[in-house]
Amino acid sequence: MRASAALPVAVVSAGLIAFWYVAAIGLNWQVVADMQARAGAAPGFGEMLSLTLSHNRPLLPAPHQILVELWNTTVALPVTSRRSLVHHAWITLSAALTGFAMGTALGIVLAVAIVHLRALERSLMPWIIASQAVPVLALAPIVIVALGALNLPDLLPKAIISAYLCFFPVTIGMVKGLAAPDRLSLDLLRTYSATRAQVFWALRVPTSLPYLFAGLKVAVAAAVVGAIVAELPTGAQAGLGARLLAGSYFGQTIQIWSALAAAAIVSASLVGLLGFTERVVAQRLGARAG
Amino acid sequence: MAAIEARGLSLTFTTRDGPVQALYDIDLRVEPGEFISLIGPSGCGKTTLLRVIADLEHPTGGEIRVNGTTPGEARLRRDYGYVFQAPALFPWRTIEGNVMLPLQIMGLSKAARRERARQQLALVNLEGFARKFPWQLSGGMQQRASIARALAFEPQLLLMDEPFGALDEIVRDHLNEQLLKLWAATHKTVIFVTHSIPEAVFLSTRIVVMSPRPGRIHDVIDCDLGAERPLEIRETPAFLRIAQRVREGLRAGHSYEG
Numbered sequence: 147m148r149a150s151a152a153l154p155v156a157v158v159s160a161g162l163i164a165f166w167y168v169a170a171i172g173l174n175w176q177v178v179a180d181m182q183a184r185a186g187a188a189p190g191f192g193e194m195l196s197l198t199l200s201h202n203r204p205l206l207p208a209p210h211q212i213l214v215e216l217w218n219t220t221v222a223l224p225v226t227s228r229r230s231l232v233h234h235a236w237i238t239l240s241a242a243l244t245g246f247a248m249g250t251a252l253g254i255v256l257a258v259a260i261v262h263l264r265a266l267e268r269s270l271m272p273w274i275i276a277s278q279a280v281p282v283l284a285l286a287p288i289v290i291v292a293l294g295a296l297n298l299p300d301l302l303p304k305a306i307i308s309a310y311l312c313f314f315p316v317t318i319g320m321v322k323g324l325a326a327p328d329r330l331s332l333d334l335l336r337t338y339s340a341t342r343a344q345v346f347w348a349l350r351v352p353t354s355l356p357y358l359f360a361g362l363k364v365a366v367a368a369a370v371v372g373a374i375v376a377e378l379p380t381g382a383q384a385g386l387g388a389r390l391l392a393g394s395y396f397g398q399t400i401q402i403w404s405a406l407a408a409a410a411i412v413s414a415s416l417v418g419l420l421g422f423t424e425r426v427v428a429q430r431l432g433a434r435a436g
Numbered sequence: 437m438a439a440i441e442a443r444g445l446s447l448t449f450t451t452r453d454g455p456v457q458a459l460y461d462i463d464l465r466v467e468p469g470e471f472i473s474l475i476g477p478s479g480c481g482k483t484t485l486l487r488v489i490a491d492l493e494h495p496t497g498g499e500i501r502v503n504g505t506t507p508g509e510a511r512l513r514r515d516y517g518y519v520f521q522a523p524a525l526f527p528w529r530t531i532e533g534n535v536m537l538p539l540q541i542m543g544l545s546k547a548a549r550r551e552r553a554r555q556q557l558a559l560v561n562l563e564g565f566a567r568k569f570p571w572q573l574s575g576g577m578q579q580r581a582s583i584a585r586a587l588a589f590e591p592q593l594l595l596m597d598e599p600f601g602a603l604d605e606i607v608r609d610h611l612n613e614q615l616l617k618l619w620a621a622t623h624k625t626v627i628f629v630t631h632s633i634p635e636a637v638f639l640s641t642r643i644v645v646m647s648p649r650p651g652r653i654h655d656v657i658d659c660d661l662g663a664e665r666p667l668e669i670r671e672t673p674a675f676l677r678i679a680q681r682v683r684e685g686l687r688a689g690h691s692y693e694g
Binding site: 331334335336339 | 491492517518526530
């Protein structure tokens with residue numbers, strides 16, 4: 147990060163955290179006040195503040211509570227523990243990555259087909275777009291139950307939901323990218339009497355890479371969401387989705403929020419990893435540094 | 437056999453505003469080893485004529501032969517190299533990689549590609565830049581790289597569409613000199629589209645003056661200044677006389693009433 151960007155980033159982050167603390171105090175105040183009243187206590191303002199920020203089932207946990215929970219369920223626990231967030235995150239991540247691979251493959255195949263067969267654009271595109279108009283929350287239970295009856299491994303139905311969300315941004319990006327080469331470059335390859343396959347590999351694929359990476363970044367975040375959503379309808383025993391579900395059954399808001407934070411960290415890391423890969427690829431393909 | 441032979445060639449584009457006659461009744465015969473400039477105002481069809489020769493456009497009337505066959509067959513034989521107005525180098529390939537592109541499409545082995553690319557880059561004085569990427573080169577160097585790329589097939593015919601149009605005059609002079617040397621060394625047939633009179637006179641053995649609406653050949657001027665042409669030749673009476681005739685041709689062929 148450049149030094150000039152550090153200050154604005156720090157200011158915005160600090161602002162958001164401050165806002166979060168104020169919101170946590172405000173939302174939890176009444177709950178704490180009622181509890182204290184029932185117990186016949188009348189704490190002062192300072193004590194009230196500390197109580198609102200240390201309640202164990204707050205309406206809105208404070209950031210430090212989530213951090214402590216994250217620490218306790220990752221670093222402080224063996225990975226094999228059923229309470230380990232690393233264990234749950236891995237279950238979700240493995241489904242998300244499998245789905246991401248499937249969705250990316252499908253997305254690219256669809257895009258190549260659409261770009262090369264004009265007729266497919268009109269016949270296939272409406273279905274592809276319609277597929278994304280169906281709420282995944284409604285679709286997930288149907289797919290999970292149907293595939294569950296086939297006795298597939300747990301991971302696969304979840305991966306399919308992820309793939310379902312994933313392929314779309316990849317297809318859209320790649321269709322645009324593969325059609326992006328300009329007239330001049332196409333004319334140039336025509337003067338070489340290049341075949342369609344040669345035009346594809348020598349020109350269309352390299353031109354489409356930035357579009358592909360843009361699509362992949364959206365897709366990988368969607369894959370994590372897909373895997374989590376897929377864990378909800380069956381009351382899965384493990385995975386970040388299962389942690390969210392269990393947390394909401396028992397009113398464990400801190401557990402819910404730490405699972406959410408884990409999901410965000412996983413997604414952000416994946417997007418970051420893709421961004422890094424993109425930079426490496428771009429560098430190898432002669433992009434200007436910086 | 438003529439390098440290019442066109443008889444009664446015409447091409448009408450169908451546009452939303454109705455038909456546009458881009459080429460009308462073109463008769464032209466180019467012998468092997470000639471350096472022909474096509475000159476004329478924009479809209480006179482000079483680029484279109486070049487594109488017809490390259491099989492990038494299809495004529496709607498008349499006949500054209502390139503090395504004795506249709507342009508399509510000539511293209512499939514890879515009989516010509518084409519230099520566009522812009523260098524059109526692929527930014528993700530090195531200079532060497534760009535020059536090797538046509539050879540890769542031709543199916544040459546990697547070693548053969550590398551060797552040919554080295555030769556062609558030497559021909560345009562870019563030996564030291566093989567591993568650079570296009571953005572690391574100036575505009576003039578990029579266009580030289582694109583000429584090396586067009587020469588990679590070792591075609592007998594070189595089609596050049598205002599290759600130096602976007603460059604400043606000093607660079608253009610320099611490249612004109614280099615191009616003449618290249619032409620003298622390789623004995624290729626060159627068809628060169630330009631709208632610069634000095635450039636056309638300096639380079640050509642014959643100048644084809646074209647006029648617009650419809651695009652047609654107005655005059656063909658012999659330009660017999662010999663093979664040795666230093667830049668100073670542009671101050672000589674012989675040079676100025678030819679330039680004057682080209683200018684008159686352009687003026688007469690251009691109707692300003694249109």
